[in-house]
Amino acid sequence: MKHDSRKLATLVALASTLGIAAQPALGERYTVTDLGTLPGYANSFVWELTLNNNGGVGVYANNPLNPNAFSGDASFLWHAGKATRLPALPGATDTLVTALNDRFEAVGFSGADGLLVHAVLWKNGKVRDLGTLPGDGYSIAINLNNRDQVVGDSFVADDPKNNFFGGHHAVVWTHGDIRLLPSLPGRGADDIAFAINDNGQIVGQSGPDDGHIHAVLWDEDGQVEDLGTLGGDSSFAIGIGPDGRVVGGAQAADGNERAFVWRKGVMTELGTAGDDVFVEAVSINKQGQSVGISAANLTDLTAARATMWEEGGAVVVLQTEISPDSGWQLLGAASINDRGQIAGYGMHNGLYRAFLLTPKRPDD
Numbered sequence: 001m002k003h004d005s006r007k008l009a010t011l012v013a014l015a016s017t018l019g020i021a022a023q024p025a026l027g028e029r030y031t032v033t034d035l036g037t038l039p040g041y042a043n044s045f046v047w048e049l050t051l052n053n054n055g056g057v058g059v060y061a062n063n064p065l066n067p068n069a070f071s072g073d074a075s076f077l078w079h080a081g082k083a084t085r086l087p088a089l090p091g092a093t094d095t096l097v098t099a100l101n102d103r104f105e106a107v108g109f110s111g112a113d114g115l116l117v118h119a120v121l122w123k124n125g126k127v128r129d130l131g132t133l134p135g136d137g138y139s140i141a142i143n144l145n146n147r148d149q150v151v152g153d154s155f156v157a158d159d160p161k162n163n164f165f166g167g168h169h170a171v172v173w174t175h176g177d178i179r180l181l182p183s184l185p186g187r188g189a190d191d192i193a194f195a196i197n198d199n200g201q202i203v204g205q206s207g208p209d210d211g212h213i214h215a216v217l218w219d220e221d222g223q224v225e226d227l228g229t230l231g232g233d234s235s236f237a238i239g240i241g242p243d244g245r246v247v248g249g250a251q252a253a254d255g256n257e258r259a260f261v262w263r264k265g266v267m268t269e270l271g272t273a274g275d276d277v278f279v280e281a282v283s284i285n286k287q288g289q290s291v292g293i294s295a296a297n298l299t300d301l302t303a304a305r306a307t308m309w310e311e312g313g314a315v316v317v318l319q320t321e322i323s324p325d326s327g328w329q330l331l332g333a334a335s336i337n338d339r340g341q342i343a344g345y346g347m348h349n350g351l352y353r354a355f356l357l358t359p360k361r362p363d364d
Contacts, residue, residue, distance in 0.1 A: 029321040030357040032328055034348055035078045037061040038085060043352040044345075047098040047108075048238055048282040049143050049195060051335035051343035051356070055079065058097035058106050059354045070094060071113045077106060078356075087127045089120060097122070099143040107141035107150050115140070119152050119173070130173050133180060139171070143195040148175050151193035151202050168192055170204050170218075182224050184216060193218070194238045203227075203237035203246050215248050215262070227262050230269050237262070239283040239290070247281035247290045259292055259309070271315040273305050283335040287311060291318075291333035291342055306330035306344045318342065318357065328355065 111117030207213030232251025288311035
């Protein structure tokens with residue numbers, strides 16, 4: 001997952017505010033599957049929301065150890081043990097899949113190294129350039145639903161690698177036609193749409209380019225609502241469930257980032273794993289389970305822990321729910337589907353690899 005902590009949120013819960021302790025290990029609840037990589041690539045990762053309800057996962061492969069390198073990525077769809085490479089736009093050197101729907105349609109971006117890219121849609125094995133708003137040079141597709149709607153970001157920056165903040169416009173493509181989403185009144189300049197559900201509800205961020213962004217919800221009519229913060233200056237919404245529950249990250253009064261769930265006008269802080277100071281929830285399923293990341297700092301990827309928050313508020317460090325002999329270090333959880341499967345990334349035998357966790361059946 002490649003993003004700044006307040007934007008394309010990759011690194012990543014009620015428990016801390018209610019005094020609920022992290023849930024103890026329940027044994028080996030999940031089997032873990034290495035999703036592999038493409039020939040010629042060492043590593044693989046997943047963006048947020050790349051797992052569908054059929055167990056398919058959108059995966060990107062690269063060679064740099066830094067998953068935020070934005071350089072030389074190639075992408076594939078993984079399903080039932082088979083990897084299918086996704087085509088790039090003509091001349092592209094960096095192609096990254098960001099989301100997959102239940103019809104195995106995928107979105108992401110493709111173009112030159114860095115963020116000199118265009119949003120793309122993959123459908124029936126072909127890649128389509130979704131384009132940009134008039135006057136913008138670049139775009140990124142971040143999520144899609146099962147109703148031919150795609151959301152993301154259209155932006156104007158001449159050099160996005162050095163100027164990724166400011167000049168961003170949250171957009172939705174419907175049947176391929178792009179539309180600008182409104183900013184919060186008096187804010188704008190740094191708007192991104194991160195996720196959309198099948199009801200057409202969209203979540204993301206809106207704010208000035210000074211870092212004081214706010215999580216927002218756009219309803220099916222395009223009206224924008226400020227979801228607030230947890231006492232700090234900023235927040236951003238990354239995932240939305242089928243019932244309209246929203247998850248993301250928000251700055252608390254102490255300046256640290258906390259995960260939240262928002263429902264019917266109320267933002268509630270989710271718990272942390274230990275004393276971690278950087279916590280994000282990125283995906284929520286219909287059962288109310290959410291997943292993300294809990295980390296001791298923002299700079300050391302290996303200090304992060306893939307985390308799940310149960311509907312009742314308990315915090316689960318997913319490392320404790322797999323075999324201790326698996327050879328895995330689970331660093332980040334990126335998506336949870338309605339079957340309870342979880343996609344994420346971690347270290348496996350010394351390499352960064354995407355994984356899929358599948359709940360064990362009682363007779364396993």
